[in-house]
Amino acid sequence: MSKVDQSGAATDALVGGERRRRVRARRGVPLPLLVPGVLALAFLVLPLVALLVRAPWHGLPEQLTSAEVWQALQLSLLSATAATAVCLVLGVPLAWLLARTRFPGRGFVRALVTLPLVLPPVVGGVALLLALGRNGVIGKWLDAWFGITLPFTTTGVVVAEAFVAMPFLVISVEGTLRAADPRFEEAATTLGASRFTAFRRVTLPLIAPGIAAGAVLAWARALGEFGATITFAGNFPGRTQTMPLAVYLALQNDPEAAIALSLVLLAVSIAVLAGLRDRWLTTS
Amino acid sequence: MTRSARRTRRMLQVAGAGVAALLALSACSSSDDSSDASPKSDKSASSPASPKLSGTVTVFAAASLKESFTTLGKEFEKQHPGTKVSFNFGGSDTLAASITGGAPADVFAAASPKTMAIVTDKQDAVGTPVTFVRNQLEIATLPGNPHKVASLKDLTKSGLKVVLCDKTVPCGAAAQKALEASKLKLTPASYEEDVKSALNKVVLKEADGAVVYKTDVKAAGDKVEGVEFPESAKAINDYPITVLKDAPNAEAAKAFIALVESAEGRQVLTQAGFLKP
Numbered sequence: 134m135s136k137v138d139q140s141g142a143a144t145d146a147l148v149g150g151e152r153r154r155r156v157r158a159r160r161g162v163p164l165p166l167l168v169p170g171v172l173a174l175a176f177l178v179l180p181l182v183a184l185l186v187r188a189p190w191h192g193l194p195e196q197l198t199s200a201e202v203w204q205a206l207q208l209s210l211l212s213a214t215a216a217t218a219v220c221l222v223l224g225v226p227l228a229w230l231l232a233r234t235r236f237p238g239r240g241f242v243r244a245l246v247t248l249p250l251v252l253p254p255v256v257g258g259v260a261l262l263l264a265l266g267r268n269g270v271i272g273k274w275l276d277a278w279f280g281i282t283l284p285f286t287t288t289g290v291v292v293a294e295a296f297v298a299m300p301f302l303v304i305s306v307e308g309t310l311r312a313a314d315p316r317f318e319e320a321a322t323t324l325g326a327s328r329f330t331a332f333r334r335v336t337l338p339l340i341a342p343g344i345a346a347g348a349v350l351a352w353a354r355a356l357g358e359f360g361a362t363i364t365f366a367g368n369f370p371g372r373t374q375t376m377p378l379a380v381y382l383a384l385q386n387d388p389e390a391a392i393a394l395s396l397v398l399l400a401v402s403i404a405v406l407a408g409l410r411d412r413w414l415t416t417s
Numbered sequence: 418m419t420r421s422a423r424r425t426r427r428m429l430q431v432a433g434a435g436v437a438a439l440l441a442l443s444a445c446s447s448s449d450d451s452s453d454a455s456p457k458s459d460k461s462a463s464s465p466a467s468p469k470l471s472g473t474v475t476v477f478a479a480a481s482l483k484e485s486f487t488t489l490g491k492e493f494e495k496q497h498p499g500t501k502v503s504f505n506f507g508g509s510d511t512l513a514a515s516i517t518g519g520a521p522a523d524v525f526a527a528a529s530p531k532t533m534a535i536v537t538d539k540q541d542a543v544g545t546p547v548t549f550v551r552n553q554l555e556i557a558t559l560p561g562n563p564h565k566v567a568s569l570k571d572l573t574k575s576g577l578k579v580v581l582c583d584k585t586v587p588c589g590a591a592a593q594k595a596l597e598a599s600k601l602k603l604t605p606a607s608y609e610e611d612v613k614s615a616l617n618k619v620v621l622k623e624a625d626g627a628v629v630y631k632t633d634v635k636a637a638g639d640k641v642e643g644v645e646f647p648e649s650a651k652a653i654n655d656y657p658i659t660v661l662k663d664a665p666n667a668e669a670a671k672a673f674i675a676l677v678e679s680a681e682g683r684q685v686l687t688q689a690g691f692l693k694p
Contacts, residue, residue, distance in 0.1 A: 262621055262623060263621075266621060266622075266623050267578075267622060267623050268621065268622035268623065284606075284618075284623045285578065285580075285606035285607050285623075285624075363610060364614075366607075367580065367606060367607025367608075367609065367618070368583065368607050368608050368609065368610065369605070369606065369607050369608060370608075373607065381610070382583055382585060382608075382610065384514060385508065385510035385511055385514055385583075385585045385586075388514070
């Protein structure tokens, strides 16, 4: 083995493709990559392990059977799913516009789309209040004309979650669209399909895995949303108190309950990721 | 011809994506910068102990103390050149949790004995905490009081959006006590995580009313209108203050508490609407 190692590039150049691949896999991993890589893994996994170590396993059944926990979990799952649906309905067309059309200032628009990604979620919540709140720029008219007020409602939770989650979907779908071969669509249109038909019948099936991966990302982000939700939708058990809010407030006076709630969220997230792993999340 | 045109278009698109990524990255790094710059500088904190006070005093204080303590902090820095007072304002329960969790703080000023007890129970305080002020609840309504709220009972009217502090926070516990004392049932639109966010819901006109402290109504100026209610007398909060056991700068912490308890400190606090202990 070491002989192969030492012979290096010369053998590499000489041996065939199959052989070369085997040699490359056998070679040692360079330390400057291995050490930080393992550190990064430990950094990501250790806090979760600590959560498991410190979990109040004895009192867990009682903690988890309380009505408030199920209420919060139900609300979280419901609102995250609804937010993902909103992201899909509005986000996929936006991704298509960004990937397949040209208009002045497209780069700027794309930067705007990614803004909620880098914005602190609390700022997003304040911005939503100023826009869609009862006294907000648009919310004022929603209230006056339709009697709709979003803050302090479950719909408000969905709005806040969709706001933070949408960029994940748009970026993911746009990336897939760019990677997809536009010639299929062009072929369809030359054969007489309208551009929308081509999108529906050709593009959509082509980028389905990308859309699904984006939806999973958006769903996960929505499930964990805290800052924008508590700022925009407030905190009321059963109506706007999602799991992250329940965890945060439980942490104040009952840390054990907070750990128990965190475990539930962790379990749900792992279950979803594991369930979808093979289908959508493998690196393409 | 067409193929090469398409290729250049592709390249432009890729370049566009790169620009977007760069934009996102730069936005990311700039926000990092600002967060790096804000925390207190450790240089001053680690300077060797001298008879004169120096370094940073870190004060964890209830959200309702924000205005008066900020004023007192500036006064302290003026009286003791070379010192710096760094504040962490928040819900007393949050602060207590982070102190017992090992946050490096010198002084803790809570809005209720109950939240202070979280810290003293863990033997994280030095000596017995002293009550330095008391605070009474008041209803905050929209400017001009358009819903004619005159009592705590008026807040239970249907159609009114009222926010309370969460029961884990002192102002929420006190509001609950006042409601129970007057046998009222109030279903709020939201249980806010601290008194300032409850107040802000009224300031932003998202809620029609909130039960907050007198001091918060005063601090908000003409953005809200205060309505006193007699039941609040049954739910007055004592504010305890203490030096913490693991205080990195205990000397300066004691001096800060002395300033809070001095005649001068009293004056700032009563001006803000606090009651004498």
